[in-house]
Amino acid sequence: MQVFLRIDINLAALVLLGVVFLIAYQSLDRQDSINKKFLTTSLVIMLELVFETLTCMINRRPELWLIPVSELMHICLFITAPLLTYSWYKFNYSWTEPDSTIFKTRKILYFIPIVINTVLTVLSPIYGFIFDIDSANVYHRGSLFLVSAVITYFYLIISLIQIFKRKGKIIKQEWIPLIAFGILPIIGGILQSMFYGVLLMWSCTAFSLVIIYYFLQQRMAHLDNLTGVWTRGSFDYYISRRIHHKADDKFGLIYADLDGLKQINDQYGHSEGDKAIQTAVGLIRSVLRKTDIIARMGGDEFAVIMECDSKEALEKTIERINVSFEAYNKTSGKRYRLEGSFGTDIFDMRYASIEQFLNHVDNLMYSQKKNKKADLGGSVGFDSF
Structure with a gap:
């Protein structure tokens, strides 16, 4: 029962996002680049929710074969997290600064934290940098856990800064969903980092994607029905x-x-x-x-x-x-x-x-x-x- 109380919000987010994904898959134009990003991101988030839920369910179980399984799933979780937020940053930048070439010069620089996080995560089963699974199959945060968290939230924060900076170039219907997508995961991530055992990062991200789906529906309203271009x-x-x-x-x-x-x-x-x-x-x-x-x-x-x-x-x-x-x-x-x-x-x-x-x-x-x-x-x- 205690495990269920930990994962119930993940299960609710998984079901809700799954339903929205199925509706979006049928109703949205899957050839549109933004819609494709939404559908792909939704699939990845649902996978993250599954991984995180499974790690909670097998945590502390005595079977020795579950230890490498848990390590593998945690590696996937910690590697994917900053990749997702980095992708979100790239999307925001291309949306708000379509004529800028600055991002191309910063691309390598901004990717360095992801490489660092990946290396630390892959080495964690041995050195316990980001996480550690002990011999009793119990998950512990590593000594550099906050490094991974900061890298993940860094891209969300600069995404929000970019949105506020270029507010004048964003259509009104898109403003609130874009802000919500950035703020909700940050709030959930901070709470999850502060309180061990609380699962909010990916569930909040899933809820923000539901908001983004509303934005995509509104976007269809300000696109011409016949041609798909702006009204x-x-x-x-x-x-x-x-x-x-x-x-x-x-x-x-x-x-x-x-x-x-x-x-x-x-x-x-x-x-x-x-x-x-x-x-x-x-x-x-x-x-x-x-x-x-x-x-x-x-x-x-x-x-x-x-x-x-x-x-x-x-x-x-x-x-x-x-x-x-x-x-x-x-x-x-x-x-x-x-x-x-x-x-x-x-x-x-x-x-x-x-x-x-x-x-x-x-x-x-x-x-x-x-x-x-x-x-x-x-x-x-x-x-x-």
Whole structure:
């Protein structure tokens, strides 16, 4: 009964996270990188909960063969812990600083503590650095146990610092879940370190993942259902926050409109029109960088935010989009062509407001569309057979 009272919170967390994982596996887009990270992390946390629960159940049992089993499971627990929090830090950094190269220079430096923890953990069955399993199969904390704990919490703490530093670049729907994910494991870990025998670190992490699942559900709400890119609301919020926190910030914007969509809808139906939009977005995304943001502004209009300070970079991106469209048109077998009209410029202090800038780029796009229609006699992006 005493053992059950120790592991009951782990069992509850395991069941809850397991249910959430099954629901998420069925409801989330498993091709999305963030969703894949969530599912993978959930599996690892459930494995950690199983290991930790089993170590408690076999602790103090007299069978000698259980000693190496216990040592192996503790090695897995202590090696995996900082790897998970380090992965979380990398995720946060790429999310809040997508255009930064600083992390690449710090990568080796930040990985050194993990190497130290791994070496100390692997040697612990012999020297008792992080943990020790005595001849009676009783677990004891090693003399350097706090070193492993500090390394694990270090990545969570710098993740929280990073989130607070870049709050202005995080969409409101993501703010609370990201903070909760960092704080709950820290609280649970501190309590577990202070009170021997209390199991809270991984159960709190599991509960925080449940919160993250709520964030992923909310994220689906501010992603366009048809294309999977940002909605106009998400775009407006991101831009307003970005300009508010850094008024002199420069970035590039491409405003794109799919040509000939009305004709596609009229002749082939709205279902085919939706497929054309989805295909066009896929082609655009295929030539963008991971740091670029694309949003559906309405109908067949899209905006791409690029981290650059020259129109030349924007024009090269448009060239790649047009090449991608042309390659598709040659092999699609469709009775219509996918083409786009584009307006582009760099946002800087010349513009009194973001609204003025958006109107400017939008007008550039419509000017190109108007010129193309004039050149082709009013039919753009549509072939008749």
